Amino acid sequence: MFPTTVSISGYKVSEQLYNGSRTLVYRGYRETDLLPVVIKLLKNPYPSFSELLSFRNQYTIAKNLNSPLIIQTYSLEPYQNGYALLMEDFGGISLKDYFTSDQTRHTDFLQEFLRIAIALCNTLDILYHSRIIHKDIKPANILINPETKQVKLIDFSIASLLPRETQTLMSPNVLEGTLSYLSPEQTGRMNRGIDYRTDFYALGVTFYELLTGRLPFRSNDPMELLHCHIAKDPGKIKSEEIPQVISDIVIKLMSKNVEDRYQSALGLKFDLEKCLHKLKETGTIDSFEIAKIDMCDRFIIPDKLYGREAEIATLLEAFERVSKGATEMILVAGSSGIGKTAVVNEVHKPIVRQRGYFIKGKYDQFQRNVPFSAFVQAFRNLMSQLLTESTSQIQQWKNKILEALGENGQVVIEAIPELERIIGKQTPAIELSGSASQNRFN
Structure with a gap:
């Protein structure tokens, strides 16, 4: 203790x-x-x-x-x-506690929300110019002084000083950040890098919660929550008290693709200030075109692949057929460096959205002496993904794998060591000699 x-x-x-x-x-x-x-x-x-x-x-x-x-x-x-x-210590309490108080739900609630939201835009702009990604924006990490209304951001424990980084695939129980506010790319299951726009997604979830009093996605199952962030549409905020344009701003912040979100904190701030001005002047907020002056001052090459729509469609059609019970193999051929890997990687996100497993292996010219190197690489990747699942799902996979392998479990473990963490130790394989050992997998 x-x-x-x-x-x-x-x-x-x-x-x-x-x-x-x-x-x-x-x-x-x-x-x-x-x-x-x-x-x-x-x-x-x-x-x-x-x-x-x-x-x-x-x-x-x-x-x-x-x-x-x-x-x-x-x-x-x-x-x-x-x-x-x-x-x-400036006498602050968390936004979560501040907005659950009955005293804050008054007629000026929307004005107060907009002032806080504008202050947070200024905060994110500071982080952007300092090349810092916070990675854990949420009401509990935003403090407000109830008297002065001063707002401050806290907790940089998982913040990154890198302008861009890649999240590896991990169990939802050990992922950095808070699952309810995690951006799709932060899940490590989107084949997309993390940059400053990941904080915009979390800010959108925060705004949604402050405005509605609830989270856009709620589940006790961590994997279900990750799937919601990756694939599920939060839907517009349906409330007579919340103007349509504010709902549009929040939903844009929560776009699954980073290119569809706001690209700058100042672009977001401009729209929020416009809302606040209209509310003060007329008492209402009429709809207007959002993100009109939103632009990024950095040159960022998007992760989106252009000019390969037909090839990607072919791969996704094959996945659809396989998901219905078919068994297929597709050969992607082309000269070195033409973009075969990029085309294959592009189907990562749609497959994960349907809760499929995306695994890949690549034959390397320097590993020609390693038998089945691409298959071993692919299946080792699959083992990593399976180990992030719940205990019951891992048990189901264990039963399926043991049924398929029979007495050859140890043979496969020697090629894919991670498999032992799923099916456990197996009886030693019968030793073969010469060509019989080489042909065992055949």
Whole structure:
């Protein structure tokens, strides 16, 4: 158990603010000058290297962001086996708590929402120009002072200083970020890179929740939640209190393809300011064309593939037939570097949307001495995907695989070691010699 009393040299702790699964947050003050502080600690008394790295990461990134829109970090102090992160205390509470209060649901609710949304646009613009991806935008990580209405962004524990990165396929239980606010590309199942626009998707989910009081996608099953982000349409916000144009803005932010979202925080801010101006002037917000001046000042090559629509359609038609029980093989041929891999990768997203498994293997000229190298690569990738499934689904796959392999389980495990994590240890294979061993797979 974590100690209930916290003692940090030079600081006095007054109350606990948050008790989460990984962190503890306290309010206190610095004894030398009575400066109010918020103290964040790791809950694990023996934190792992990744937990310590995450803690240092949020301090390193936040300390270089000198903005009133972002929580200021004062210092990172050693505490027991980990660290204590000392941050400013401006009397804020989370947006989640602020908007669940009955007092906020008044006639000026929409005006207040728009002011907060505009402040968040300014925050994301700062992150954009600092080349930082937050990756965990949500109401719990946005603080507001109930009196001054000042808004600040917190928690840079999984933020990235890379302008673009790739999310590898992982179990939904260990994915970075919060599942309810995760962008499709952040799931690692979209064959798409992560850039600053992933924060726009999470901001859209946040806006949706603040406006409606509920999340666009709700499920107790992590895999179901990931599938919703990848394939399910959240639908427009149906409420007489929420103007159509605000609903359009939120849905655009939540587009599955990054190219269809807003491309700049300032473009989004312009539309929100226009809404606020109309609301103040007339009391209503008439519809208008959104994203009219939205543009990005960076040269970004889109992930979308152009000029191969016919080939992609052929592959997807084959997938449709296979999903109905057919068995097919398609050969994609062409000169080296012409884009065969790019064409095949383009069907990744539609297949995952239908909850299929997309696996691939490639024969490499430097691995000609490895038998079945492309098949081994493909099936090792399949094992990685299966291991992200629920326990019951893994058990179903185990039964199917054991039924298909019979006594040859160990033979395949020797070629695909990851298979052992699904079907368990198998009886040793009968040793064969000479050509019989080479022809075993035949």
